[in-house]
Structures are given as structure tokens and as C-alpha cells.
Amino acid sequence: MKPELYREYPDPQEAAGQKRLLDLTMRTLKQKYLTGPQLRDTHAKGLAVVKGTFAVDPDLPADLRVGLFATAKSYPCVCRFSNTDPNPKPDLSRDMRALSIKLMGVEGDMIWQDDREAKTLDLLLMSAKTFMSPTLDLFIELQELLLKAYMTPILGNASLMWFFLKNPRIAAGVMKAEITCANLLELPYFGETPYAFDKKVVQYKLVPHKDPTSRLPGSDAPFNYLNLRLREDLAAGDVQFDFLVQFQVDPEKMPIEDSTIPWSETLSPPRKVATLTFQKQTIDEPALGTTGEHLSFNPWRTLPEHRPLGWVNRVRLPIYEAISKFRHLRNSVPVSEPRA
Numbered sequence: 001m002k003p004e005l006y007r008e009y010p011d012p013q014e015a016a017g018q019k020r021l022l023d024l025t026m027r028t029l030k031q032k033y034l035t036g037p038q039l040r041d042t043h044a045k046g047l048a049v050v051k052g053t054f055a056v057d058p059d060l061p062a063d064l065r066v067g068l069f070a071t072a073k074s075y076p077c078v079c080r081f082s083n084t085d086p087n088p089k090p091d092l093s094r095d096m097r098a099l100s101i102k103l104m105g106v107e108g109d110m111i112w113q114d115d116r117e118a119k120t121l122d123l124l125l126m127s128a129k130t131f132m133s134p135t136l137d138l139f140i141e142l143q144e145l146l147l148k149a150y151m152t153p154i155l156g157n158a159s160l161m162w163f164f165l166k167n168p169r170i171a172a173g174v175m176k177a178e179i180t181c182a183n184l185l186e187l188p189y190f191g192e193t194p195y196a197f198d199k200k201v202v203q204y205k206l207v208p209h210k211d212p213t214s215r216l217p218g219s220d221a222p223f224n225y226l227n228l229r230l231r232e233d234l235a236a237g238d239v240q241f242d243f244l245v246q247f248q249v250d251p252e253k254m255p256i257e258d259s260t261i262p263w264s265e266t267l268s269p270p271r272k273v274a275t276l277t278f279q280k281q282t283i284d285e286p287a288l289g290t291t292g293e294h295l296s297f298n299p300w301r302t303l304p305e306h307r308p309l310g311w312v313n314r315v316r317l318p319i320y321e322a323i324s325k326f327r328h329l330r331n332s333v334p335v336s337e338p339r340a
């Protein structure tokens, strides 16, 4: 059966898989963090918290004036850069890098919001263009093996190797996604999964204005060199990124349910809708341990026009909610969204 444009195809077994994944994620956190601060299940190492503005472009054509992008307005935002690995490692390690953007002062009811007075909208982006697993079952199997590798490294790593041998496409995707990074401000970032754009469907992309001129440091690089470089760059001046949306134009070549397939930019070139600016600023190191670690991002904290789509997004909703609650409870910090 040929899939239809803009349409989701949920698996009837999805709710059971979602519950299994939530249980597994909670079990992982409880087994890993018996004492000390409770970190995130993934994206455990925060690299920097940066303030900025997210300005919707003026004079957008009618088909782009949707939801958040309907009005040419500038929103203050707070952003958290992170490495994706569940265990904090030196920045020189291969990893996926992430940028979470929290816009403040956004009018309208979000699909999901845990702080009723807040007017925040989140955009979650990664340095990889695609997600690692085509199906929920394979994703759960992989997460189970990662926990096993953490608890019993020799046996667990052998099982992980076997999984990657059986699933070479996932192995190749992970190898491609895990990159070394010279400078966080020189990377493009992607939403990886589809989102509604009113009646249509898009993926998000963020492109840096800054040329990739930074070089990887040597093996004696400081543990946190990505933070140090970002601080240096933002102390010197403003840094900008373009935010773009890429429309789904072919339901087979640009699927909604399989986020391991990259959407071709030849078939559908991304179109610019906003500019993210990090104004010249001094990055305050303590803020990384306070603001950054206490923030929570959730792709469902968005307007109904931008509803997250596909199995990856559907299963994320209860997991991010539960993990954030649990993390804040364990750290004795109230769940609260920043105000503009």
C-alpha cells in the first residue's frame, strides 16, 4: 500500500512498546544514579547554556506563515548545548551534539506544558540528520543492551556487538552520527523527526552562519574545550544561525514513521523562516550547573500547528515528562519554566 502524504501510520502495538520503554528508562536511571545529582538519561553532559533571540522573518510568504511563524516577532530564548552520551565524557570523544532551544513569551496553548503559567515553546535539535532506529522494537532492544553493557560490561558489550552485526544499517547510522566536533557554533543541527506545519509536514534544520574554520584540538585537549571555545567566540561578538523548514513532498522517499531515512534536500530544499542570534555575552559557568541542569525540554511543548509526528515523537511524550519530573524530584528542585 502506498503511504499518503502528511499521514501517520501508528503501529497497533505501540502503546505497549511505549510503556516498556518508559519502564526501561526509569529502571536505567534508578540503577545508574544511586547517589549524587540525578543527570539526564541521555544528553547527560551539558556543554553550555546560552541566551539568545529567535526572530521570525518578516514578509514570509503565506504558506510559511503558520503557528509560531505567523507573526514576525522576536522571542528571547535560552539554549542548552549537550553531548548525547548517557555518560559524561571528554568533549574530544565521538558523540552526537545537541542544541535545545526554549523560546519564551510565546502566545497560545501548547500541546503539553507542565508549568501552567509558562509561555515557553521548545525546539530540540541534534547534529545528526536522522534518528538511529527504524522501529520502536529495535530501539527498545538497543536500549536494553546499553543498560546491560553498563551493568555487566563484558557480557553486555558482546551482546551489543551481536546486535550491531544483525542490524548493520543501525550500526552504520550510529557510526555516521557520532562525530568529533571542533566548535559547537559551526555545526548544522536537525530536528531528525517530522512535525506538523498546520495541514502539512516538515522537518527542522538550523544552519550556522559561521564558517567551519575551527580545528580539532590535540589529545591533550581540556575535558570541556567545547565550552571554552564557545565562550571565547561569544565574548568576541554575535553568532547567528538560520532556522529552516523542509516540507514533505514525497511520502515514500520522505517518510513520517521511519526517521532513519534522510529527507532529500534536492527533492525539497529547506526554506528559511527565522534567525537565531546569540548576542555577544559572557558565559557564566555556574549557570551550567544551575539553569542548564534544571531546565527541561520536551518536543511536545509546542503549538498544535507544530504537532510532533511519527513513532519516535509519539513515544517521547510520556518519557520526557516522567524523566524530567523524576530528575527534579531526585535533585530537590521544583519543575518550573523560565519567564521572558
Ligand code: HEM
Pocket: 021, 025, 039, 040, 041, 042, 043, 080, 081, 082, 098, 099, 100, 124, 125, 126, 131, 139, 190, 191, 192, 193, 295, 296, 297, 312, 313, 315, 316, 319, 320, 323, 324, 327
Ligand atoms: C524514542 C526516542 C527518544 C527517546 C526515548 C528520548 C529520550 C530522551 C530523554 C529521556 C531525555 C532526557 C530528558 C530530561 O531528563 O529532561 C532526552 C533529551 C534530549 N533528547 Fe531525546 N529521546 C528520543 C529521541 C530524540 C530525538 C529524535 C531527538 C532529536 C532532536 C532528541 C533530542 C533530544 C535532546 C536535544 C535532548 C536534550 C534536552 C536537554 O538539553 O535537556 N531525542 N531524550
